[in-house]
Amino acid sequence: xxxxxxxxxxxxxxxxxxxxxxxxxxxxxxxxxxxxxxxxxxxxxxxxxxxxxxxxxxxxxxxxxxxxxxxxxxxxxxxxxxxxxxxxxxxxxxxxxxxxxxxxxxxxxxxxxxxxxxxxxxxxxxxxxxxxxxxxxxxxxxxxxxxxxxxxxxxxxxxxxxxxxxxxxxxxxxxxxxxxxxxxxxxxxxxxxxxxxxxxxxxxxxxxxxxxxxxxxxxxxxxxxxxxxxxxxxxxxxxxxxxxxxxxxxxxxxxxxxxxxxxxxxxxxxxxxxxxxxxxxxxxxxxxxxxxxxxxxxxxxxxxxxxxxxxxxxxxxxxxxxxxxxxxxxxxxxxxxxxxxxxxxxxxxxxxxxxxxxxxxxxxxxxxxxxxxxxxxxxxxxxxxxxxxxxxxxxxxxxxxxxxxxxxxxxxxxxxxxxxxxxxxxxxxxxxxxxxxxxxxxxxxxxxxxxxxxxxxxxxxxxxxxxxxxxxxxxxxxxx
Numbered sequence: 001x002x003x004x005x006x007x008x009x010x011x012x013x014x015x016x017x018x019x020x021x022x023x024x025x026x027x028x029x030x031x032x033x034x035x036x037x038x039x040x041x042x043x044x045x046x047x048x049x050x051x052x053x054x055x056x057x058x059x060x061x062x063x064x065x066x067x068x069x070x071x072x073x074x075x076x077x078x079x080x081x082x083x084x085x086x087x088x089x090x091x092x093x094x095x096x097x098x099x100x101x102x103x104x105x106x107x108x109x110x111x112x113x114x115x116x117x118x119x120x121x122x123x124x125x126x127x128x129x130x131x132x133x134x135x136x137x138x139x140x141x142x143x144x145x146x147x148x149x150x151x152x153x154x155x156x157x158x159x160x161x162x163x164x165x166x167x168x169x170x171x172x173x174x175x176x177x178x179x180x181x182x183x184x185x186x187x188x189x190x191x192x193x194x195x196x197x198x199x200x201x202x203x204x205x206x207x208x209x210x211x212x213x214x215x216x217x218x219x220x221x222x223x224x225x226x227x228x229x230x231x232x233x234x235x236x237x238x239x240x241x242x243x244x245x246x247x248x249x250x251x252x253x254x255x256x257x258x259x260x261x262x263x264x265x266x267x268x269x270x271x272x273x274x275x276x277x278x279x280x281x282x283x284x285x286x287x288x289x290x291x292x293x294x295x296x297x298x299x300x301x302x303x304x305x306x307x308x309x310x311x312x313x314x315x316x317x318x319x320x321x322x323x324x325x326x327x328x329x330x331x332x333x334x335x336x337x338x339x340x341x342x343x344x345x346x347x348x349x350x351x352x353x354x355x356x357x358x359x360x361x362x363x364x365x366x367x368x369x370x371x372x373x374x375x376x377x378x379x380x381x382x383x384x385x386x387x388x389x390x391x392x393x394x395x396x397x398x399x400x401x402x403x404x405x406x407x408x409x410x411x412x413x414x415x416x417x418x419x420x421x422x423x424x425x426x427x428x429x430x431x432x433x434x435x436x437x438x439x440x441x442x443x444x445x446x447x448x449x450x451x452x453x454x455x456x457x458x459x460x461x462x463x464x465x466x467x468x469x470x471x472x473x474x475x476x477x478x479x480x
Contacts, residue, residue: 001097001099001124001128002023002026002067003023003025003033003036003068003098003366004011004023004024004036004068004070004124004137005023005070005099005124005128005132006023006068007023007024007025007036007047008021008022008023008024008036008038008039008047008070008099008132008135009021009023009038010038010041010102011023011038011047012038012039012040012041013041014040014043014370015038016046016250017319018138018139018141018142018233019039019040019139020071020102020136020139021038021039021070021136021139022038022039022040022046022048022069022070022071022468023036023037023038023039023047023049023052023068023069024036024037024047024048024051024067024068024069024070025051025067025068025070025413026051026052026055026060026062026065026066026067026068026255027065027066027067027068027296028065029064029065029094030068032054032064033056033235034053035051035058035060035340037047037050037051037053038050039056046084047070047071048067048073048076048084048087048088049084049388050093052087054167054195055091062091062093063091063092063093064092064093064094065091065093065094066093066095066096066097067088067093067095067096067097067157068099068124069088069096069097069098069099070095070098070099070100070124070132071098071099071100071102071132071136071261072098072100072107072108072109072111072112073085073087073088073096073098073111073115074099074102074107074111074346075107075110075111075114076106076151078109079148083111085110085111085114085115088115088118089114089115089118089119092118092121093117093118094120094231095119095120095121095122095320096115096119096120096121096122096126097121097122097123098111098112098121098122098123098124098126098131099123099124099128100124100127100129100132100133100136103139103140103141103143104141106143106345107291109125109364112360113176113179113180113360113451114284116176116450116451117451119223121215121449121451122448122449123448123449125416125444125445126349126418126444126445129160129418130420134413135166136302139313146155146171147366148190150437158271159280159310163472164296165383170226170272170279170280170281172266173451173452174201174222175361175452175453175454176360176361176451177274177361177472178204178271178361179271179277179361179364180281181205181259181260181272181363182208182365182368183363184208184260184262184270184271184272184281185208185212185260186208186212186264186368186371186466187263187460188262188270189215189217189263189270189293190217190261190262190263190264190266190268190269191217191218191219191220191263191307191396192209192212192219192220192221192225192260192261192262192266192273193220193221193260193261193264193302194221194222194223194224194259194260194261195221195256195257195258195259195260195298195301196221196223197209197221197223197224197226197236197237197258198223198224198225198226198232198233198236199221199223199232199233199302199467200232200236202238202239202240203236203237203390204361204365205363206239206243206385206388206390206394207211207368207369207372208365209240209243209245210243210315210369210385211368211371211372211375212247212317212458213243213244213314214315214372214378217315218244218246219240219243219244219246220245220248220302220303221246221247221248221300221302222248222250222302223237223247223248223249223250224249224250224289225249235344238386238388238389239385239389239390241313241387242316242386242388243388243467244313244317244383246313246347248301248304250301251402251414252478257273257275258273258274258275258295259271259272259273259274259294260293261294261295261298263299264295265295265299266297267284267288268284268290268414269283269291270282270284270291270294270296271283271285271291272281273294273396277383282294286352290326292349294366296352310411315385315386316381316385316386316387317379317384317385317386317404318383318384318386319379319380319382319383319386320382320383320391320393320406320478322343323342324478325341325343325382325427325475325478326341326354326441327480328474328475328477329341329396329471329474329475330471331425331474331477332473332474332477333469333471334434335432335434335469335473336429336432336469337368338431339429339430339431340428340429340430340431341428341430342426342427342428342430343381343394343425343426343428344425344426344427344428345423345424345425345426346397346404346424346426346428347404347415347422347423348416348417348421348422348423348424349417349422349443349444349448351397351403351404351405351406351444352403352404352412352440352441352442352443353405353406353410353413353414353440353441353444353447354405354406354407354410354436354437354438354439354441354460355410355447355459355460356422356446356447356448356459356460356461357443357447357448357449357450357454357458357459358410358411358414358447358448358449358450359411359449359450359451359452359453360397360449360450360451361451362411362451363411363415363418364416365415366411366412366415367415369392369412370412370415370416379392380443381393381394381425384478384479386480388479389476389479390476390479391474391475391476391479393426393428393478394409394423394425395408395409395410395413395426395427396408396426396429396471397427397428398428398429398430398432399428399429399430400430400432400436404428405436405440406426406469407436408439408469408471408472409426409471412424414447414449417444421443434467435464435467436467437459437460437463437464437465437468437469438461438462438464438469439461439462441461446452
């Protein structure tokens with residue numbers, strides 16, 4: 001990784017614009033450096049393109065190798081050129097490590113998400129990522145005014161853009177598919193129609209749909225409780241209605257197409273379509289005919305004159321005091337019954353995480369929450385959505401033996417750290433005698449991001465279920 005950063009410093013810009021300095025190092029499975037290249041080594045070429053060209057010229061077999069790229073491989077190029085992300089996937093590598101995501105919102109995260117379907121994807125440690133951001137300060141600065149941590153390209157942006165950018169390939173993994181769906185919702189200003197199953201995904205989606213409703217976008221959902229367990233469907237339906245969504249119960253057949261459509265009935269319509277055998281993105285104008293047919297079918301469920309649609313309600317948000325948060329933790333987390341708990345600003349880099357593997361979707365969700373808080377002053381660190389069982393609450397940190405250990409909210413902390421934020425507000429718990437539920441890491445360098453959710457045995461070291469802190473369940477008591 002350090003070699004790749006050094007190589008990036010040798011990059012040559014092709015013109016006066018702010019171009020990134022990029023280095024790429026190809027290594028064998030046992031760590032031998034096979035090729036190293038920088039941007040502009042051959043005028044106008046990207047570093048990844050050149051490193052694979054060199055491998056081809058020298059007869060190097062890339063299958064099973066590891067690539068270290070200081071910038072996320074691009075997902076779009078000019079006419080007649082192949083995006084670097086496609087070249088990386090075609091090389092059949094075992095893994096790629098990425099220094100920084102591309103700040104261009106048309107690329108941010110999409111190269112990483114695409115490559116995660118073909119190989120292990122990791123990141124450079126924080127100190128090297130910061131060094132790269134400083135090296136490419138001008139390049140990052142030119143995108144700063146329009147770059148959020150979760151900007152969408154999955155949504156429709158009009159005919160010109162749709163001809164320029166190819167459709168992304170949708171994942172079969174539940175978390176990644178949900179991220180792509182919510183990326184669609186967050187990236188378009190229009191209304192949202194959903195044909196759903198049992199709403200088991202709603203808790204993860206709540207923030208994005210709340211964001212849509214706070215911008216006065218209509219949300220209509222056709223849902224089927226078949227397959228739901230216990231009271232989970234009623235709970236999710238209540239949460240959806242709490243943010244102002246109209247939820248209609250459907251008796252749809254099990255094999256009916258499901259999905260999420262934005263801007264239905266307009267020339268900007270787009271939809272993530274899910275059926276038994278495939279996952280697809282339909283987007284105007286290319287798929288206008290199909291979208292029109294699906295829109296008419298969904299309208300029979302969601303927009304027909306004869307259907308009694310309940311009126312929309314506006315989301316009601318109520319702040320949660322520090323006293324109530326502390327009371328919930330002391331009453332419902334056995335390890336915290338006698339603890340001192342107070343809100344503090346904590347240094348994120350000094351926190352010690354318990355988990356070594358994070359989920360990309362949860363980082364995306366944390367980014368959407370942060371975008372919502374920046375856009376709407378009513379969303380503070382702790383609020384309850386009246387009618388929803390899932391409040392918005394701050395991270396929880398334990399102070400012990402002179403150190404700070406993050407127990408709840410690790411994805412949010414990681415998201416802030418990657419975006420250069422030094423501090424965050426958290427509830428700090430002191431005086432806990434019980435051991436932590438897992439052996440903590442020494443720092444953030446050992447944390448990796450995965451697309452799919454891994455079992456606890458892979459996420460934690462020496463996990464002890466008996467010491468689990470039921471923090472989410474404790475905060476849920478504040479919804480009443």
